[in-house]
Amino acid sequence: xxxxxxxxxxxxxxxxxxxxxxxxxxxxxxxxxxxxxxxxxxxxxxxxxxxxxxxxxxxxxxxxxxxxxxxxxxxxxxxxxxxxxxxxxxxxxxxxxxxxxxxxxxxxxxxxxxxxxxxxxxxxxxxxxxxxxxxxxxxxxxxxxxxxxxxxxxxxxxxxxxxxxxxxx
Numbered sequence: 001x002x003x004x005x006x007x008x009x010x011x012x013x014x015x016x017x018x019x020x021x022x023x024x025x026x027x028x029x030x031x032x033x034x035x036x037x038x039x040x041x042x043x044x045x046x047x048x049x050x051x052x053x054x055x056x057x058x059x060x061x062x063x064x065x066x067x068x069x070x071x072x073x074x075x076x077x078x079x080x081x082x083x084x085x086x087x088x089x090x091x092x093x094x095x096x097x098x099x100x101x102x103x104x105x106x107x108x109x110x111x112x113x114x115x116x117x118x119x120x121x122x123x124x125x126x127x128x129x130x131x132x133x134x135x136x137x138x139x140x141x142x143x144x145x146x147x148x149x150x151x152x153x154x155x156x157x158x159x160x161x162x163x164x165x166x167x168x169x
Contacts, residue, residue, distance in 0.1 A: 010058065014083055014096035020044045022082035022092075026054070027071045038070035044082040046089040053082070057095040 022044030029036050041054045056070060074080060074094065084092040 010085075010091075014058065014093060017083040017096060018086055019081040019083045020046055022080055022094075024074050024076050024078045024080060025052075027074050027076045029067050029071050036067040038067040040070060040074050040094070042074075042080065042082060042094070044084070044092065046084055049089070051084070051090050051092065053090070053092045055091075055093045057093060058097075 022042045024040065024042050026039060026041030028039050030039055038056070039054065040056050041052065043050055043052050045051070056074070080094055082092050082094060083096045084090075
């Protein structure tokens with residue numbers, strides 16, 4: 001989840017990165033088991049040093065249709081602006097900014113944390129008493145709290161899967 005947060009932050013910051021002119025040296029679509037994927041490679045120079053990268057956009061998840069669109073936008077030999085990190089010029093991309101795929105690692109980490117949370121809190125939720133503001137004690141059945149949490153978790157998973165699926169169309 002924390003790596004994903006760093007990826008989201010990088011995607012958010014990337015439009016303000018400096019850029020250099022680079023040249024596309026590889027642009028092809030490869031058939032894979034789940035469909036097609038774009039492979040784009042490029043070279044660029046920063047401070048007299050040449051760098052090579054293959055990152056087009058943060059997250060870079062493509063549907064089969066968009067894989068062909070990517071290679072159409074970045075044909076071999078084309079000169080393109082390459083956005084690079086000023087603190088680490090070897091980190092670069094061609095299409096800066098946030099997109100749905102920018103959040104994939106973060107959302108997977110968040111889902112794993114959400115699944116683990118009820119197991120960690122199970123002993124606390126099992127049977128608890130809550131001190132009310134008026135000083136009385138209220139008994140809370142842990143199964144109710146767990147049920148409410150699981151309903152929220154399923155809603156979260158459903159919406160996350162919908163966003164993930166939408167990024168492929």
